[in-house]
Amino acid sequence: MSIYDFNVNTLHGQEVSLQKYEDNVLLIVNTASKCGLTPQYKGLQELYDKFHDKQFEVLGFPSNQFAHQEPGSNEDIAEFCQLNYGVSFPMFEKVNVNGNEAHPLFKYLTEEAPGLMGSKAIKWNFTKFLVDKQGRIIKRYAPQTTPDKIEEDIKNLLNSQ
Template sequence: MTDSIYQFEVNDIQGNTVPLSNFKGKTLLIVNTASKCGFTPQYKGLEALYEKHKDNGLVVLGFPCNQFGKQEPGSNEEIAEFCDLTFKVSFPMFSKVDVNGVDADPLYNYLKEEATGLLGSKAIKWNFTKFLVNKEGKVMKRFAPKDSPESIEKDIQAIL
């Protein structure tokens, strides 16, 4: 039984293995992202949250996903370039993952178990679903894609 996200390893956008235990003691906002989505402008708000609160221990982790309307068709290299050129993203970005289905990344299976969506649904419904994780690696809350980064800032500040 996994009791925190620190049990998982993921690949960064360059393909390097990153143990999530590297983020012990940090407050995390884990987001499945896409470059061609109506919610894509949330990158700006996510970057602003990261810049504003990183010195207090917030780290935003972006996980590109192409499962919703094929809105993340590019390679990891193309995604990294888009994020840098379009939104000046400086928070960590990771390799493209599936968040639902048989090929779902184990981290996302864990996140969905720990914080269900509307009416107890475990499935991720769309891009820019956000999971707030405390400094001990426990999933505290799940936010819907329509929840803007600005609208969840109070929840983040409460556990920084």
């Protein structure tokens, strides 16, 4: 099994195979619009702008599982991200990231890159997973880890492959 075996739906309901992103470094993030960490959208967009032309993608997955901080529809989410943060990186339909109803992608991510003390659960919004060009999950970052703190790891992956 690989990251490229999963299909996801865009905010506009179009099914996309993650195979589309093969040969790219990926940063997969569960997001929310009404969270204290929501300003990280700005840093995620800055990373995307800086490295997108070097085969880097940010993939955003809204989730309402943490204190109901993503209550809007897919259309609301798209509008919020564009108007407030100029988000142009791919955003996908709202998903569950924990529990029996978790999207299979997030079940895979948490199995491959457990959190602190081996925990498989995602603790909060803006947990991030860095994936190399071969689809291997390289690192999991805590929600409080800001995008600028991940930049060096992204550069290293882009330059080493």
